[in-house]
Amino acid sequence: MKKKKHSRIWVVVGIILLGIVAVGSIYSHFGGFGTGPCADETEFMQYADQVDNIKIPEKTKIVALGEASHGNVEFQQLKLSVFQNLVENAGIRAFALEGDYGGCEYVNRYIHGGEGTAEQAAAAIGFAIYRTDEMADLISYMRKYNETAKAGDDLRFYGFDMQNWSYNLQYLTEACKASGIDVTELKKLEDNDEADGGYDIEEQTRIIMEIKKELQESDAKDIKQADHLADTLLQNISLGKVIDSAVEGNALRDQRMAENVMWILSMEEQRGNACIFISGHNGHIERSGNYGTDNRVMGNILSDELGEGYFAIGTDFYKTNCNLPKSDGKRITHTFYSYDPLAKAAKKAGYDMCWLDFSKVPENSKLKEQITDHVSMGSLGEGYSAFFMSIFPQSYRISQSPEKLYDGMIFVKK
Structure with a gap:
């Protein structure tokens, strides 16, 4: 008797689901699900x-x-x-994308004469949504523009997201080496697999904070960019701490993206450009928009x-x-x-x-x-x-x- 009872329950559930689908299909042709x-x-x-x-x-x-x-x-x-x-x-000269800073720095180097192809540069951004012909066309336009641009009039490509790890770490390591900073511990984070490796979050944070301090005390040529690479890694780590609430994680990401956009604006203002495109x-x-109370x-x-x-x-x-x-x-x-x-x-x-x-x-x-x-x-x-x-x-x-x-x-x- 129990088996028959369970069978009947699933039949009823199936009928209900089919009814929802049928009503939805009919409704889609007569109003609310239309255009x-x-x-x-x-x-x-x-x-x-x-x-x-x-x-x-x-x-x-x-x-x-x-x-x-x-x-x-x-x-x-x-x-x-x-x-x-x-x-x-x-007169806008800066393009900033919802993509990671490090991956977009790869693109920026490419449009300033770097090796590779526009397709490879698009792939470096890190997200499938940008591995497209359209993104390659945008990158190619910027590279071609820069080939004849006057000094200081070149186009630059930025990212204001922080969800990926690898290129940020790679370019930070390069900057430290150029300034004579020991990168032994920093290089161990290369096996990090996007903030999930042999170090816990606190240890990852400690390593990068120490690198930031050494950069500030060094005579690094591009100290502002190196410091921002480190900050982007810290932002990536901070997202990993938010595991209980998707809303909280989304709100934190948007807060950090806004901070990054303002950093990009300040960099361009120093170059004499008053406006950027994002x-x-x-x-x-x-x-x-918002994700709820106080989560903009x-x-x-x-x-x-x-x-x-x-x-x-x-x-x-x-x-x-x-x-x-x-x-x-x-x-x-x-x-x-x-x-x-x-x-x-x-x-x-x-x-x-x-x-x-x-x-x-x-x-x-x-x-x-x-x-x-x-x-x-x-x-x-x-x-x-x-x-x-x-x-x-x-x-x-x-x-x-x-x-x-x-x-x-x-x-x-x-």
């Missing part, structure tokens, strides 16, 4: 513009470009097109620090075929729709891609209401769940006021 309402496309067209016509205010110190997903060709291409526009028309996920560059995202921190000096450009899609990682390590391309009335208006207005500067939209317009109110925008990270994303589209959408998050947005039809 949502649409802003007035005629009014939208009055204020929409080409992406090449993006203008930034004079007081801007940081231009931040977001991406609604990491896995799309168009958002990766925007890195180059927007940056190139800012190089040519706004690129990352929408969820990091938005100006009012990077863009929120930078906006609070710089005020009008922080200019945030968000992105969204109407439809996306997005490349995402699966649990088995392989990647899959899956189709998603946003529920964004602005993205839908851009599509209906006939734009493949367009720019909407929120400051250009009149206060008394219906469109102003749309960008002020909460709307449901697409937001895909490096995660994939066929069940939840198919049945619960809210899992890849965020409901926020576009105007509170960004100064303007780029909409991509597909």
Whole structure:
């Protein structure tokens, strides 16, 4: 009798799950799981513009470009097109990426005449999302620009993340050797395997702190960069300490990324450049995002620090075929729709891609209401769940006021 009872329970569970799938499939065709309402496309067209016509205010110190997903060709291409526009028309000379400082320093050396290929440089950044033709194209543009740039007018490539270990340690070791600092203990950390080797966290911290002290007392030529390499390693270690809460770990990472961006800005200001360009996920560059009480995202921190000096450009899609990682390590391309009335208006207005500067939209317009109110925008990270994303589209959408998050947005039809 027990076996029959258990069998019946699983039959009921199966029926319920099939019912959820069926309801979700039907619902997706009739409203809530569809593409949502649409802003007035005629009014939208009055204020929409080409992406090449993006203008930034004079007081801007940081231009931040977001991406609604990491896995799309168009958002990766925007890195180059927007940056190139800012190089040519706004005098910006620094590109900073949501990638590790050490790996991006490899790229920086390559664009200044280093050996290898653009593809190898892209791979050095460390994340699969950057091992793309589009990133190689950006790197190639920067290298070619530098080949004819005047002294001091060269482009530089930075990273403001700290999740990987190897290149930071490699370049710190090189800097110490050049200054005559003993690297015996530091080299033992090469077997660290991203902060999980023969040393515990406290010992790792001690070794790097002692190196920082010796660097400060030395006559190292590039002391600021060497010190920052050490700080990035310490940031990596500090993330390893946060094991109880993903929210706490995300908040700490964003705090450290904001600190790194401000360091990059200070380095460029010393070179006479008042503004830098940074690129990352929408969820990091938005100006009012948070992970809960007192846990702000990077863009929120930078906006609070710089005020009008922080200019945030968000992105969204109407439809996306997005490349995402699966649990088995392989990647899959899956189709998603946003529920964004602005993205839908851009599509209906006939734009493949367009720019909407929120400051250009009149206060008394219906469109102003749309960008002020909460709307449901697409937001895909490096995660994939066929069940939840198919049945619960809210899992890849965020409901926020576009105007509170960004100064303007780029909409991509597909």
